[in-house]
Amino acid sequence: MNFDTKYLVRWGIPGWVLMILLVPYLCIFTEFSIDGIQKGSNNLVAIVAFLTLIGVPIGYMMNQIHHALTWVFVRHKYIRKPLNCIASLFKRDKKGDKEKEGKENWEEFFQKELEIDEFLHKKNREYLRERYRYLLSKKHELGGLTVSLFLVNAVIGFIIWRFHYFKEWSWWYFSITSVLFCLTWMSRQYSSRNIDRYFEEYHKRAKKIYKK
Template structure:
């Protein structure tokens, strides 16, 4: 997959999901029959849809930054996170820096440094496999994190819109279907994020334990 395509998908999907639920609120909840729309209005609608599809990428990028700041960075710098426990799982061969345990950020940077040094010390075939596996897990984690944040914003935005459009609603079945689907996507992204995060941590620990 090309670099541009990879990030287009990673940032586009969260943005497109959010925009889809905005459309859902205005079209389905207000019972707008798109088949009755005149051709001129349909052309304008298609132009708007294309514009929103393009807008989905920067919107998704913003969701990615929110996710990265709140979940990833905050988790890494969390003072309660015990990198000493992680190092102990790897074993006595894990090289700790001089001020290990005093700064969570520095402990994390050391962990990442050791991980990359382990990769560099492998032969080309082994390194290529490890890098590919690591990249796949990390990319999946970031994609799920962005989707998690997007789904959370979509869910909250839908509740606000439903509250404001409740007098115009023709059927509450669309409300139930929409909120249920969003909740399923939200919880699925959350559980999958936790699973792949634990998978990545276990993968790094076991590989460093093997090759250090």
């Protein structure tokens, strides 16, 4: 798989999952008939091709939303301080004292990235660089998918609540998508903790190089 195709598939998956799960539900909810579409195979092929194509930009937006919320937004100078104060209420260090440090601001994070980048480009560190790249990609892949599944559940939940659509199949459908969301969210959290641990360890090693 070449570079372009790899990223095309990665960006498209959240959008395709969104449509695969949401379009059938909306069709059943609106009692949309596909008899007319089935009669014309050309129309069906055109619709499938359109949904496949549009899934890529939709999935790309899901990835950007995840990146903005979990990387950019939480490090903004007006946001990080209240978030860190709230986080410090629930986090304690090994001695039982509340942790004072939280998310760094943009400039601090950029500096850490520069130091880690220099560390990873030293000799005999190709494995570490590839491992870090894989973990970072995995976090963003799961993040975009998590946003996609969240939107699916939000739309279905809104329809059930707003239109009192309490049919049994609808609840089962909502339950399945909710389970998928929870499982994906847990995987995303696991990947996030994993990449954060690698980031911290690489930065510690990078600082030793800078001190020399």
